[in-house]
Ligand SMILES: C=C(C[SeH])C(=O)N1CCC[C@H]1C(=O)O
């Protein structure tokens with residue numbers, strides 16, 4: 001081949017990047033059209049657009065890899081070629097690629113369209129996951145109703161996609177091998193650019209498990225008090241349907257009957273949101289104002305015109321799972337969320353706005369760098385904002401929580417703090433084993449350690465080992481419970497959320513320091529970076545990098561650290577951890593869980 005100069009390589013790459021953007025815009029618009037209106041017609045158009053992009057990407061890739069990019073001296077040009085040298089699923093033949101895309105599209109459609117019959121009224125069979133089943137799991141305290149919903153949702157979602165899932169695994173592995181990886185697990189983990197990454201995740205879980213076990217023991221005690229020994233065993237795993245969430249992944253919705261200090265004011269802002277006539281748009285405007293208070297970007301006008309912030313009531317079927325969208329034209333950015341007026345959705349709105357803020361901050365980058373420093377970064381940004389917004393002090397500032405005279409009374413203030421940390425731990429700590437086990441299962445499946453004959457029982461083995469939960473009824477291999485979760489059917493990796501829930505506390509601590517919120521030993525859990533342009537500018541300088549630098553360089557900008565580290569999370573929850581240990585000691589609670597008496601029949 002002719003000896004290419006780096007200048008020629010740079011020119012070639014810029015032309016490729018500009019052309020790739022046009023294909024990506026077209027594909028993303030077709031994907032949006034399908035996800036916001038699930039019809040066969042829109043599926044065919046999505047598949048056609050994806051095929052075109054894949055074809056162009058593959059053609060360009062075969063030219064890109066001919067450049068001697070490993071010898072380039074310009075680090076940024078070298079990184080552009082390095083990241084672009086991994087083709088991903090587009091490496092498949094057109095036929096296989098189209099097959100994989102249509103399997104994922106159909107599994108997502110089955111999931112998004114699934115409906116079940118009401119527990120009370122067997123003739124009412126139009127209950128969707130959002131909002132009906134989500135709200136029932138949030139509010140119902142009837143274990144039989146919860147059990148019905150738990151079983152019926154799985155029968156109408158996961159169980160229906162088991163055949164397609166096997167083919168999804170085979171095609172995903174075929175693509176990975178064509179990218180010179182051993183299997184899809186290795187391709188997915190390539191995003192983190194570190195061979196020891198899985199070990200680092202395991203070490204983080206090892207550090208955090210004791211705190212999880214303390215929380216688990218306390219929650220199990222109060223579930224046993226509420227539902228009786230017949231439903232919740234003193235030393236057993238917790239029945240999964242009682243935890244306020246369809247997948248038992250966050251437990252914040254059952255805080256109300258187990259607060260450490262019940263006589264203290266609840267920090268659930270849902271009643272005040274409803275009383276003050278909050279709308280979905282106002283929730284997103286509130287989040288936007290938090291970002292602009294940090295001297296970060298407001299949403300472009302087009303965002304408000306084109307986003308879908310409430311479930312349409314025109315009878316169409318759509319993917320309600322919340323998502324943020326970058327259309328790669330540096331102008332069009334959207335959120336699609338079937339928002340309900342409650343606290344959980346207020347923080348989800350902040351989560352999604354964090355994605356859009358990242359899009360806005362790195363929009364000047366070439367396509368290949370318009371993504372998170374690693375996938376965990378993208379999931380963390382919005383949650384970092386919520387760590388400030390959810391403080392009782394901030395909620396009072398924005399009028400979502402009544403003033404309280406705890407400032408003067410030290411005891412009352414301590415009790416209010418423990419309640420706040422407890423509610424936050426029900427979302428942040430309870431989530432960790434769930435987020436870990438989802439990709440532990442998929443890595444085992446991609447690596448062939450778990451075969452279709454024990455897909456379901458392997459999942460329940462992991463859920464028992466890591467979450468200390470059990471199904472409300474015996475399971476079999478006819479069931480396919482893990483696929484009752486969006487990310488499994490939608491081909492979205494999940495370890496990114498485990499990473500996010502650890503690093504978001506590192507980012508929070510770095511920004512709090514920058515905002516001067518940690519002077520005189522002020523506790524991390526009271527920090528609110530609101531209106532700190534210093535903190536915002538620091539965060540912005542990390543976000544603007546996108547993926548143009550390896551993620552340790554990006555992390556170092558905000559935290560001064562180059563590794564994931566659970567210390568900030570432990571520091572944040574330290575007062576609660578101490579309280580839980582003392583409380584479980586006092587009540588003689590058994591820490592951990594013994595085997596389940598629910599069978600998973602192979
Ligand atoms: C809100 C989103 C869209 Se990226 C989401 O999927 N999340 C946010 C936190 C965990 C995970 C989930 O819902 O399972």
Ligand SMILES: [Zn+2]
Nearest residue numbers: 351355378379
């Ligand atoms: Zn997200």
